[in-house]
Amino acid sequence: MNTFISLLTPHGITNRLGGVSGGPYATMNTSFYGTDRIEDVFENIKRALVAINADAKIIIATQQVHSKKVLVVDASFDLTVLKPIDVAGTALDDYQLYVAEQTDGIVTDRKDVVLMTFYADCVPLLGIDAEKGVIMNVHSGWRGTAAAISHVAVDEMLTLGATIHGIKLGIGQCAGVCCYEVDQPVIDAFEGLFKTDEISTFAFAKDNGRYMLDLKEANVQSLMKMGFSRSQIEVNPDCTICDEVHYHSHRRTGYPRGSMSAFIQLKG
Template sequence: MRNFKNIKALHGITTRNGGVSVGAFASMNTSFFGIDDPKHVYTNIKIALDEIGIKSKTIIATQQVHSNKVLNIDEAFDFRTLKSIDTSNSDLQEYKLFVSPETDGLMTFRDDIVLMTFYADCVPLVYEDELTGLIATVHSGWRGTAHLMAQEVVKYLIGNEMKVEQLRIGIGHCAGICCYEVDDPVVDAFRVNYSNEQLGAFIIPKENGKYMIDLKQANAIALMKQGIALSQIEINPECTICNAVDFHSHRRTGYPRGSMSTFIAKK
């Protein structure tokens, strides 16, 4: 489990260790969308929640499509708009588990909700604003990062006339610049929203015509473009591709493989 010193809410991002899944999913796989035994996955989720100390028993997860959609779960939210997951006869049988389709981020001001997102090389983003009571978690792959997905939560606050000086953001373990090689179409996607100077801060050309890219730095730049100070951002330096001991990685293994998750809830 990894977490951020600057985030005071109950939160954590899982690694591949400490669960009960076997084979290609060993051992801490938190995704119930694949072919892993669902009961193993639900046990893994319960292990993670207990380790973090989360007591809330309503979990909302994302069914991610590399979009820029961030769902706000407010006090009037209609849970009938979500897909309900059957967790009976499992370690999550006392919980309610919902999925939001075609959603890559979740935010709430409520204190009775657990937010959950999934990763296996993409960038985990965790947000907390102690002044407003906001918590959020966002999934940002290269497509989301190119389209400034990291800004969506910040833009919501600004659009609702809330100050962002108290916002704290964590950028978690993901594919690192040491290992993440991309080609021209990926770089071209970043050219739409980033200046040449900004591109030079997170993209390194290679002699073979390809590029190494730093998604963490790209997300930090996207946040700073929206008025967030670098001092408000904490970045985990670990790479999911080269650290096979601690992390699942789609780039390294493809399918089948496990996934890691961010969980966040209020104390």
């Protein structure tokens, strides 16, 4: 489990260690969308929630589509509009688990929900304004980064009372610049958000016409465009593609594979 020192609330991003799953999912897989045994997945999720001391019993998980759609779960939000997942008789028996379909980020000011997102190379982006009591959990792959889903999520935090100055951010383990080779259309997608000379600071041309992309740095610079300082953003240096001991990676293995999850809950 990876955590951020400055995010003063229950949170964490799982790795592939400490779970009960087998085969390509071994051992810690938190995705209930694949073909892993559901009982094992729910045991893994329970272990993660215990590890971060989350006490909320309502889990809201994304079903991600590389969009910039962000769900806001405020006091008036009706949970019944979400898709309920049956957890009866599993390790999550005393939890409620809901899925926000076709959604890549969640923002809340509630203390009774845990926000959950899924990863296997994309960027986990967590945020909290501890003083104002607002958190976010955002899946930001290259498409989401280029579409500025982080800006959408931060704007929703501001609407719930957070301030740019008060928000701390954490970028988790994901595809690193050491391994993340991409082609020209990926680079072109960033042109709406970044100037060409800015792109050249996080995407490095290779002799084969492709690029090594530093997606963490792209997210940092995108957030700095909103007024954040670099010191407000903690970045985990680990690369999911080359660290096969600790992480699942879609780029490395394809399907079937495990997923890792980022969790965050506002302190109750």
